[in-house]
Amino acid sequence: MNSLYTEHKNIRSFLSAISLTESQINELTREYPNIIELCIEDRINEIELSKLYGIGSYIIKVIQRKIKNSYPLINIMSAFGGLLDYRTSSLLYSKYQSINEILKRCRRTHINVFAV
Numbered sequence: 758m759n760s761l762y763t764e765h766k767n768i769r770s771f772l773s774a775i776s777l778t779e780s781q782i783n784e785l786t787r788e789y790p791n792i793i794e795l796c797i798e799d800r801i802n803e804i805e806l807s808k809l810y811g812i813g814s815y816i817i818k819v820i821q822r823k824i825k826n827s828y829p830l831i832n833i834m835s836a837f838g839g840l841l842d843y844r845t846s847s848l849l850y851s852k853y854q855s856i857n858e859i860l861k862r863c864r865r866t867h868i869n870v871f872a873v
Contacts, residue, residue, distance in 0.1 A: 797824065
């Protein structure tokens, strides 16, 4: 699991970026701070829905789908040390389809994304 998305504030930021409500984010992070890992590893059966107010079987599957579909963006954001936001990562991913291709393009055009 990416270290970028093991910190509480980063998990909340990612969940917000994929359009979860503040209430859903609060419930999930309160009971399951490893929610991203559980969804990516298809372990949502470990989630006790009775502990989560307003999140049932259907909603948790929708949340899992959103997390899995957006997971490549976590890797892109992590590869750039958190310098890219969700929207920028999404645009790059839709254009180049892989982290390696994005990094290759940056190197080829001599873009130093870490220069401040």
